[in-house]
Amino acid sequence: MVYCVKNAVTGLMYVGSTINSRGFERWDQHKKHLRTGVHHNPGMQADYNAHGMKSFCFSILEKCEDSVRYELEQKHMDSYPFNQLYNRGRFAKGGARAPGWKMPASTKRKIGDANRGNTSHNKGKKVPDHGAKCKAGRYANRTIDIEVTMDSGEVLLFVSQTEAAKALGCGRKVVGNILDGKVKSKHSTKYKFTAQRVPRR
Numbered sequence: 001m002v003y004c005v006k007n008a009v010t011g012l013m014y015v016g017s018t019i020n021s022r023g024f025e026r027w028d029q030h031k032k033h034l035r036t037g038v039h040h041n042p043g044m045q046a047d048y049n050a051h052g053m054k055s056f057c058f059s060i061l062e063k064c065e066d067s068v069r070y071e072l073e074q075k076h077m078d079s080y081p082f083n084q085l086y087n088r089g090r091f092a093k094g095g096a097r098a099p100g101w102k103m104p105a106s107t108k109r110k111i112g113d114a115n116r117g118n119t120s121h122n123k124g125k126k127v128p129d130h131g132a133k134c135k136a137g138r139y140a141n142r143t144i145d146i147e148v149t150m151d152s153g154e155v156l157l158f159v160s161q162t163e164a165a166k167a168l169g170c171g172r173k174v175v176g177n178i179l180d181g182k183v184k185s186k187h188s189t190k191y192k193f194t195a196q197r198v199p200r201r
Contacts, residue, residue, distance in 0.1 A: 001017060001018055001019065001023045001060060001062070001063050001064065002015065002017045002060075002062045002064065002069060002070065002072050002073045002076055003015075003016055003017065003018065003023055003026065003027070003028060003058065003059065003060050003061060003132060004016075004058070004059050004060075004076070005027070005044070005057070005058055005086075006056070006057055006058055006059070006060050007036075007044075007047050007051065007055050007056055007086075008055050008056075008057060008110055009047070009051045009055045010051075010055075011084065012043065012047070012084060012085065012086050013084060013086065014044060014085065014086035014087060015061070015073060015076050015077045015080070015085060016073065017069040017092065018069075019066050019070070023060055024058075027058040030044075030058075031053060031056075033163065034048040034053065034056075035048075035053070037049075039087050041088065043086045043088075044056075044086050053063070061076050061160075062076070071092075071104060073092040074091065074092040074103070074104055074107060074191070075104060075106075077090070077091075077092060078106055078107060079108075083188055086201045090107075091103075091107070096171045125160060127146075144197050144198070144199065144200060145157050145158065145159060145197070145198055145199075145200050146159070146160065146161060146163075146164045146175070146179065146195060146196075146197060146198075147156040147195065147196050147197070147198040148164055148168065148193050148194070148195045149193060149194050149195070150192070150193050151192040151193060153160060156172075157198075161175045161176055161179070164195065168193060175195055177199055178194060178195045179196065180193050186201040
């Protein structure tokens, strides 16, 4: 079933659908949500607050099988200018997620006509590596490094606990515990090491 809720004062309409046996139950849900101020559609809620329930009327546009109700809902939505609808999206609720639903050819043509000739604003441009820029800025003002001494005697420097943990194959908390003196050394998945904070060179 495809239904319509129309506001007689503003002329705006909400087009929706539900299974045939629950048409008036769906209308009761709309009214309940409007009265309690929690309706999902802010436009309908605002007009209810301004004009009251008497300004709304409910009508059944078309009865149909449940398997095609989204397609028919879309057909009725397409039959009105979008600025006359309360519906916030241009597509029927459920859309392509509904089993067996297919976008009508008329809707496809409208989308194609609207987008034809448009090009991406990033086309041909080199997108900057914001991640590297942020990382460089994050560590630019630090004055402390993490010095890790491996069991083999090799000394490694890292700019953060996270970087050290990734290189050593252990958790960031493990490195933090060693730095704070809570444990003297730790067997990671690959290495045995000690760590300390040192002034940046």
